[in-house]
Amino acid sequence: MRVGILSTGSIAATMAKTIEQMQEAEVCAVASRNQEKAEQFAQRFRIPRAYGSYGELAKDESIDVVYVATPMSEHYENVKLLLENGRNVLCEKSFALNEKQAEEMLRLAKEKNLLLTEAIWVRYMPMWKTLRQVLDSGIIGEPMTVTANLCYLIDQVPRLMELSLGGGALLDVGVYVLNFASLVFGDDIQDITTTAIMTEGGVDAQNSITFSYPGGKMAVLNSSLRVLSDRKGVIYGTKGYAIVENINNFESIAVYNQDREQIAFYEQPTQISGYEYEVLVCKEALEKGWKECPDMPHEETLQIMRQMDKIREKWGMKYPREV
Template identity: 50%
Template sequence: MKFAILAAGNIANSMAEAVSGIDAVEKYSVACREIERAKKFADKWDFEKAYGSYEEMLEDPEVELVYVASPHSHHYQHTKMCLEHGKHVLVEKAFTVNAKQAEELIRMAKDKGLLLAEAIWTRYMPSRKMIDEIVDSGVIGKVTSLTANLGYVLPHVERMQKPELAGGALLDLGVYPINFALMAFHEDVQNITSTAVLSPAGIDWMNSITLTFADGKMAVLHSDMLAQTDRQGVINGDKGYIEVQNINNCEEIRVFDLARKMIARYERPQQINGYEYEVISCMKAIEEGKTECPEMPHSETLRVMKMMDSIREQWGMTYPCE
């Protein structure tokens, strides 16, 4: 499949590394606003073509699947452009800035019969199935709650600080604890309470979110762009608990009993860098004529976007691009 990358920032390099290890992917083209940057990226990762315009690349009839790697603020615009040109799209998380944008893009993809998928890699990784199987085995008993956090020291990252680029911790980091919770607990979310520390520019530097589910389960979540956290997810039951080391890219799963004694540990399968799973899923879905991937269906993308809209409303936080 002829694979293209729209916008060649840091995350695009990670995707290029991943697809370099997938035999079925042809590294076809990359586009940037500056042709020299595109050429440099194409040379580095051995892509066949480089474009200095997104529109020009999308007019290339050979392009099949486009990975949108631009900032959150531009996902809606760039994904819409891809769909208008008849391209299948894998768009980086967070999917869009808000649910309204997401609904329009999903509707458009379905009308055109094109694949549209959110590239939240943790949904596609084999470790997700491993976690579910451990919980379903009953080893930790009846599950009642979980905690999850993700934090990195990112004040130097310009796009994270800018409201006009939909910056802040929530869309970039908070989306992972939220997805961790929704992958573990499948009932409807009955109540959301949250608080945030906002920057002078009006984006969230850090936040705390509590989800209460219809069956009585609870998830306590935290994301932070000013400090390093342990990135741990813990699922609690009446017979023990599970620790997931690094919810952003699971490194190991540990199981503990009521005496807090570790009774099992599982390593994640070997991987290129973790991004490959979402691409493989997209290719399979395209071959089967689907407009969504089963690991991250449109209904879940919309669910997350609506939750984040509700959370930002509690904070009074909006973006200029809305």
């Protein structure tokens, strides 16, 4: 599969480095808004074509799929440009600034009969399916409570502190705790209680979110740009519980019974970076003619965007470039 990369930042570099080690795909082109940056990136990863504008990459008909790794504030315009020019797209999380943008992006992809999928890597990984199987087995009984946190010391990253760039903890790292809760309980949320600590620039530095679901189920979720956390997800059931190490890239799943004795343990399989799984699923989708990936269906992308819209509405936090 011939891949184009739109952007030359750190996430783009991780993807390029990953694909370098894959037999199933190759990076054939990279685009920046600066020709020199594009050429430096291309030289670093031995990419044959470097473009000094996104429009040039969008017009490259030899590319099978374009990976979009720009700031979240840019996804809407970047993806539309690519789709208008006939390119299939793998777009980084968070997919857009809000549900309205996401709907428009997906509508255009459908109109153009192109593949468009959100690159929230954890959903494509084997361990995501392993956890689903653990829960479906009934080994911990009926899950009733979930706790999850994802917090990093990243408040020095300029884009994350800028409201105009879609900054804040929620869209960057909070999106993972929402997806974790969705894996366990689905998206039928009855009530949302939330609070956030805002920066002077108007983005959430840290937040706490509680979802209530039918049947008395609850998820308590935290994310932050200012502290370091254990990144654990814990699922409490009626017969036991499961602990996931690192909900951002499941390292292990430990299962415990009613006596708090460990009765099962699952370890992450060897991986390049974890990015390879979304690349492989895109390749399969193109080969089979799919326009969305079963690992992250379009409706699921919209559900998560809708949740984040409702959370930010409760905080009174709005991005300048929201449609």
